[in-house]
Amino acid sequence: MPKTVGSLALLFALIDGDNEAVGKIATARALEWADYLRSHAERLYSAATNRDVDGAKLILKRRNKLPNPFKAKQVQQRGWSALDTTAAAQGAIDLLLEYGYLTEVETPTAGRPRLDYWWHSDFVPEEDD
DSSP states (O other), X not given: XXXXXXXHHHHHHHHTTOOSSOOHHHHHHHHHHHHHHHHHHHHXXXXXXXXXXXXXXXXXXXXXXXXXXXXXXXXXXXXXXXXXXXXXXXXXXXXXXXXXXXXXXXXXXSSSOEEXXXXXXXXXXXXXX
């Protein structure tokens, strides 16, 4: 975050009344703030990533409740925790696609093409008895 550190150092120098070059104290303070801001940014990014992972695990656990193929909207409509928005469902599905659990098939329609998600043959849901 070099630009952030530089900007913060300049601000701290101005606040301290330095009219010349940015000094060691302002630079040290900027580096400490950058560490603080980075820890918060990592926590925010981690929350978003964990949400996708948790959603993907839930879809895998409940895959027998979904048709094969299924649509993202069908996942969202189930109202499962952490998958109740289109963005959350799509994030989890994208992760399952990335790791080979699903295959995406685009079907042409009169309007926008429809995206269907097929389970990889090793992960086809078992039929309910």
